[in-house]
Amino acid sequence: MTIPAERRRSSHGCCTKRKTALAQTLANRVALITGSSRGIGAAIARRLAAEGAAVVVHGSRGLDQARAVAGEISIAGGKANAVAADLSQASGPVELIQSAFDVFGGLDILVNNAAVFSGGLIAQVSEEQIDHLLAVNVRAVILATREFAKKTSTPCGRVINISSIAARMASAGSSVYAASKAAVESLTRSHAAELGSRKITVNCVAPGTTKTAMSESGFPSGALDLIASASPLGRLGRPEDIAEVVAFLSSDGAAWITGQVIGADGGQLTSAKTLLQVAEVARRNRGS
Numbered sequence: 288m289t290i291p292a293e294r295r296r297s298s299h300g301c302c303t304k305r306k307t308a309l310a311q312t313l314a315n316r317v318a319l320i321t322g323s324s325r326g327i328g329a330a331i332a333r334r335l336a337a338e339g340a341a342v343v344v345h346g347s348r349g350l351d352q353a354r355a356v357a358g359e360i361s362i363a364g365g366k367a368n369a370v371a372a373d374l375s376q377a378s379g380p381v382e383l384i385q386s387a388f389d390v391f392g393g394l395d396i397l398v399n400n401a402a403v404f405s406g407g408l409i410a411q412v413s414e415e416q417i418d419h420l421l422a423v424n425v426r427a428v429i430l431a432t433r434e435f436a437k438k439t440s441t442p443c444g445r446v447i448n449i450s451s452i453a454a455r456m457a458s459a460g461s462s463v464y465a466a467s468k469a470a471v472e473s474l475t476r477s478h479a480a481e482l483g484s485r486k487i488t489v490n491c492v493a494p495g496t497t498k499t500a501m502s503e504s505g506f507p508s509g510a511l512d513l514i515a516s517a518s519p520l521g522r523l524g525r526p527e528d529i530a531e532v533v534a535f536l537s538s539d540g541a542a543w544i545t546g547q548v549i550g551a552d553g554g555q556l557t558s559a560k561t562l563l564q565v566a567e568v569a570r571r572n573r574g575s
Contacts, residue, residue, distance in 0.1 A: 311339030312538045316441075317391040319343040321374065321383065321431065322401025324352035326499035327449065330526035331398055332356055334534045336365035340396065343387045344369045347401060366391075374401050374427035375419055384434035395441040396537050399428040399471070400449040404501055406461045417463055424467035425474075432478055436487070444487035445537050448475050449529070452495045452552050468493075472548050479546030488545035490536050495552025497524035519554035528553075 313335060323332040324346035333356070336342045342360060344367055346353030353369035360367035368390045372383040387394040403423045405416045432446055453461060454468035472491050479489035496514045515523045532551045535541055550556060 312540075313396070313534075314339035316395040316537075317341045317343070317387055317393055318396035318398065318537065319345065319383065319387045319394055320398040320400055321345045321380075321427070322347065323398075324348075324356055324369075326501060327494065327497060327526045327529050328398075328400040329356045330530040331400060331533045332367065333360060333363075334527070334530035335396065335398075335537060336360040336367055337363070338534055338538070339365075340537070341366035341368075341391050343367075343383075343390065343394075345383060345401065346371050347374060374431075375422045377426070377430065380427045380430035381434050384431055384438060388438060393441065394435060394439050395443065396445040396447070397431060397435045398447045398449070398533060398537075399431055401427065402449070402451075402467075402501075404461070404464050406464065408460055409462055412463060420463050420467055424464070425470045428471055428474060432474070432489075436482060436485075439487075442486050443539070443542065444482070444485070445541075446478060446482070446487060446489040447533050447536050448472075448489070448491040449533075450475075450491050450493040450548060452493055452550070452555055454493060455556060475548060476546045483545060486542075488536075488541065490541070490544060490546070491548040492529060492532050492536070493548055493550045493552065494529045495524050495550070495555040497526060497529060499526060514555075519557060522553070524551065524553055 318335045318340040320328050320332045320335070320342065322328040323344045332342045332344050342365065344353045344357045346369065350369050350371045353371065357367035357369040370383060370386045372379040374380055384394065401423060403420055405420050407416065428448060435446060448471050450471045451468040453465040454472050458465035472493070475489055475491040482489055495518070496511065498511070511523060515521065529551050532549060536544065
């Protein structure tokens with residue numbers, strides 16, 4: 288489904304108007320969420336579509352899962368299109384951004400969510416692991432943001448990067464992943480400074496431990512239960528928790544927020560108990 292460019296552009300006058308909480312605040316805008324065929328990305332796609340955005344759902348391993356998410360959105364009355372792209376290749380982000388323009392005639396909101404996790408003690412990590420992780424988690428963010436900046440003409444653009452609590456927490460056994468997320472937070476601040484003159488805000492959401500397929504496969508047995516019990520709010524995050532923050536940052540209500548890293552972690556970083564539990568899990572894992 289294509290939104291005519293004239294209709295999309297004329298609708299952007301809404302950037303200067305306040306809307307009620309029940310209004311579809313993102314009507315006539317187009318959003319692309321990388322890595323949105325499952326987990327946090329899928330929850331973000333559903334949430335932005337519920338606010339009226341036309342959504343590009345991205346899958347990295349083919350289209351089946353992405354089409355399923357896009358189908359759910361369509362059944363619920365939203366607009367969505369599924370696109371596959373390999374973000375580990377330099378051409379992937381370029382093709383993905385272009386697809387939003389090809390299908391919907393423009394792009395207003397870019398959510399850089401896609402990421403891979405690869406753990407291992409630094410003495411054991413391979414060059415292949417490092418290259419793949421940095422290509423998806425860092426280079427793809429740079430290239431997607433570059434293409435968005437080159438192509439979009441929206442006067443109320445949003446770039447929202449997804450980081451991790453790992454960027455600010457000692458991460459024995461996952462230092463390269465943690466470093467990649469710290470890089471994303473640094474990129475957020477610099478890109479906010481560069482794109483502000485075009486009224487494009489750039490912010491970052493840093494989830495705490497969230498119950499997804501990635502976390503369930505990436506943590507040792509029993510670790511997620513320990514982290515949940517130690518967290519101030521007594522549970523793990525849910526993908527929908529992160530999607531709510533992204534929806535706000537995408538909205539007109541967040542037009543004066545840029546260059547920020549917003550923790551969506553249920554208070555994990557404020558709890559010494561959580562940090563001690565994580566350290567203990569890492570120690571046990573190293574000894575196994």
